[in-house]
Amino acid sequence: DQQVKQNSPSLSVQEGRISILNCDYTNSMFDYFLWYKKYPAEGPTFLISISSIKDKNEDGRFTVFLNKSAKHLSLHIVPSQPGDSAVYFCAASRVDNFNKFYFGSGTKLNVKP
Amino acid sequence: DTEVTQTPKHLVMGMTNKKSLKCEQHMGHRAMYWYKQKAKKPPELMFVYSYEKLSINESVPSRFSPECPNSSLLNLHLHALQPEDSALYLCASSQDRPRLGGPTNEKLFFGSGTQLSVL
Numbered sequence: 001d002q003q004v005k006q007n008s009p010s011l012s013v014q015e016g017r018i019s020i021l022n023c024d025y026t027n028s029m030f031d032y033f034l035w036y037k038k039y040p041a042e043g044p045t046f047l048i049s050i051s052s053i054k055d056k057n058e059d060g061r062f063t064v065f066l067n068k069s070a071k072h073l074s075l076h077i078v079p080s081q082p083g084d085s086a087v088y089f090c091a092a093s094r095v096d097n098f099n100k101f102y103f104g105s106g107t108k109l110n111v112k113p
Numbered sequence: 114d115t116e117v118t119q120t121p122k123h124l125v126m127g128m129t130n131k132k133s134l135k136c137e138q139h140m141g142h143r144a145m146y147w148y149k150q151k152a153k154k155p156p157e158l159m160f161v162y163s164y165e166k167l168s169i170n171e172s173v174p175s176r177f178s179p180e181c182p183n184s185s186l187l188n189l190h191l192h193a194l195q196p197e198d199s200a201l202y203l204c205a206s207s208q209d210r211p212r213l214g215g216p217t218n219e220k221l222f223f224g225s226g227t228q229l230s231v232l
Contacts, residue, residue: 032218043117043203043223044156051218089155091221098219099144099163099209103155 003027004092006104013111019077021107023090026071030092030102035064035075038087038106047088048075080111119204119224127232128194134227136187136204144168144209145187146221147179150201162187163209194231201226 005024013019023033031052036044050057050064050073057064063076077084087106093099117138126132136145144163148156161169162181176198178190187204205221 034220036221036223041201041226041228043119043205043225044221046220046222049218049220093219099146099161099169099207100158101221105155106153 002105003030004090004102004104006088006090006107008107009105010108010110013080013109015082015111015113016079019075019080019084019109019111021075021077021088021090021109023073023075023104024071025073025092025102027092027094027102028071029094029096031095032093032098033064033066033073034091034093034101035062036089036091037084038089044089077109080109082111082113085109085111117204117206117222117224119202119227121227122225123228123230125230125232126191126194128196130194131190131192133191134189134202134204134229136189136224137185138206138222139185140206140222141184142206142208142222143184144207144219145181145184146205146207147177147187147189148203148205148223150203150226156203160189191229194229196231199229199231201228 034049035047038044048062066073087108089106090104091101120135147159150156159173160179165181180188203226204224
């Protein structure tokens with residue numbers, strides 16, 4: 001039973017435009033959400049996170065939005081760059097079991113020059 | 114130092130071999146993890162060590178045996194693996210510091226992984 005879902009396996013965007021990656025979750029106990037970026041044959045790299053007490057967190061070109069009522073989060077990348085081409089995983093955890101992270105299946109982003 | 118270092122980067126082994134994967138971090142993190150990742154799949158949790166004690170074992174077969182000699186080191190001993198065990202094995206660490214009265218902010222820091230092939 002996958003509690004974190006990324007329904008778009010891939011996304012293609014033109015350089016300079018906005019990339020929007022989506023993630024849905026089913027467990028209302030999740031209170032912390034993270035985005036990771038992964039290049040082939042490498043480990044995932046932490047990108048940005050958001051706790052359930054916020055609805056937006058921004059770090060440079062990356063912004064994460066959280067809609068708790070819809071159990072949905074999204075990652076916005078503006079402007080997109082070719083170096084952003086990678087697989088993006090969203091992940092969730094809960095404070096009463098904070099060592100257990102639930103990962104989505106990933107979205108492969110391709111930013112075209 | 115914000116790195117998690119894994120060795121070896123690549124490993125090919127036969128089904129009768131015994132080998133070990135190693136992981137090291139010097140960030141003062143007290144939780145260390147082993148994940149397994151197959152192509153086009155999310156990382157799948159195998160084991161968690163918290164303060165050098167095994168706290169989570171996700172029903173992993175006994176042919177995988179974790180070991181945490183100290184808070185900076187994590188090993189995964191492999192014996193009699195099957196071809197379907199071929200995958201990228203990722204080590205990760207985190208602070209392991211719960212926040213009382215609020216959401217957690219625990220973050221995983223991953224190593225670059227060991228690409229394992231079992232023949």
